Amino acid sequence: MKRITGIGQYVPADSPVHRLDAAAKIGVVAAFTVSLFMLDGSQLSGFVGLALLAAAVVTATAISRVPVRAVVRGLKAVAVIMALTIVANALRWQPADALARLGPLAVDGAGLRTGVFFAMRIMLLVTGTSLLTLTTSPVQLAGGIERVLAPLKLVRVPVGDLAMTLTIALRFIPTTAEEAERIMTAQQARGASFDAGGPIARARAYAPVLVPLFFQLFRRADALATAMEARCYRGSEGRTRLVDSRMRPVDWVTMLVASTLLIATGWLL
């Protein structure tokens, strides 16, 4: 049976990228994303920028000791979108300067370049951001998000609760996947098959999995809420932290230097 695995699932390892504070990593990824969208696809310099950012992703991957396979796996999910982006941009209706014609449709040079640029941007966006989740454990990530969003507490945004919700959601992804697999096996033992018939028959075959799965999820959510309340959780107010992680000087320096370089790439090119 196919294992249900997410894109960018945490790969534990001991590397400088793993050790970097989660909030710092979020900062760097934010800078990376901004830089990516500052680049101009109509200029050659835009492609130079993409190459530099790609080099940054490759370098970070190498330092992080995350298997390349894990990074590339995320691309499978967006491969169709990338292909569509290229095709939709490259094909024009009777353009003036065509590279190749297919009846009234034709591939246009400028369109092809735009399509490739956008596809490359999607590719870098997925690989760059997945590097964040590949090198940061869900708990660290939720802690990092809480600290990044901390200023919003001033305008009464329940940042702590949001972070707790996120932590729990992330924590239950593998549990839910396991549960789904178990229910599928049990229904198979009752003669259900999930790989026969057309798409509609297949979708219908999943009802015996989804109904009990959701039922169990709601039940578990209820039990978890009761258990948390029984241990006196009443929102984030006044809670202390078991592991008080702070940005070390090295985190600050890494974040500021990397972010500056990334933004500069987007700005200048």
Added chain:
Amino acid sequence: MALTLTQVACEYAAGTSLASVALSDVSLTLEVGQLVVVLGSTGAGKTTLLRAAAGLLALSRGTVDVDGRPASGARARRGAVGLVFQRPEAQFFSLTVEEDCAFGPRNLGRRPADALDDARGALAAVGLDPDVFGPREPWSLSGGEARRAALAGVLAMRPRYLLLDEPTAGLDAAGRDAVCAAVERARADAGVLVVTHDADVFLGGADRVLVLRDGRTAFSGDVPALLDALPALAEAGDVDPPEIPRALMLARRRGFAPGGALTLDVEAAADTLVAARRAAAGGAR
């Protein structure tokens, strides 16, 4: 007619750093009408054995034959082997109990009306009146009722071999007795393999017992042989001894009734103790 496992070995995540051997060289024969009980501590490979017998696992070695024919894959065993997982009541999805029980027979291609008949028959076989429980919502059942209804969902497929994973876990005494009675009735047309920690409940009627330890066979034999081996198996932590033999074992350890054989029967145990007492009194006189 038998379900036969021959020197079955199973390895999870083979070839990776997470590889773990769950089962090695385990053999077992389950004949129609028999009750075979599998005991062993948590992680001994009991559930893996069930999954292997049901054809849900790729074996690293060995074979599983159903009625003399090698059957690989769950599909080949459809209908012949029924498997009930731990807490099967979690798999309900239909709006009524009888519809849920008819799911299996319908998957086997039986006509809706026949499937419903099978379902109602199976409900009766587990001691749930089909007229009362059939139209109810599965989620409205009590723990013991839900467990029996889920068991009926598999019995409705009329399997020749019934594999049960901890059928009494988490039930109260009444629920345990009801499940036990249902298993006893299912034995009329099927061979039943029960994986359990409740040795007390199932040993009485068992034809054979298999005790697993770290994926290997620690014991295989009938109940009298198991009772002979019980002190050693209990010492190793493989089996939680049933109450009566445990009482006799404690009496022995305290130097009383060392000659008497262990038994599951209350009367026989009382006789053993009385005889030992008389012998002691006679010796003193």
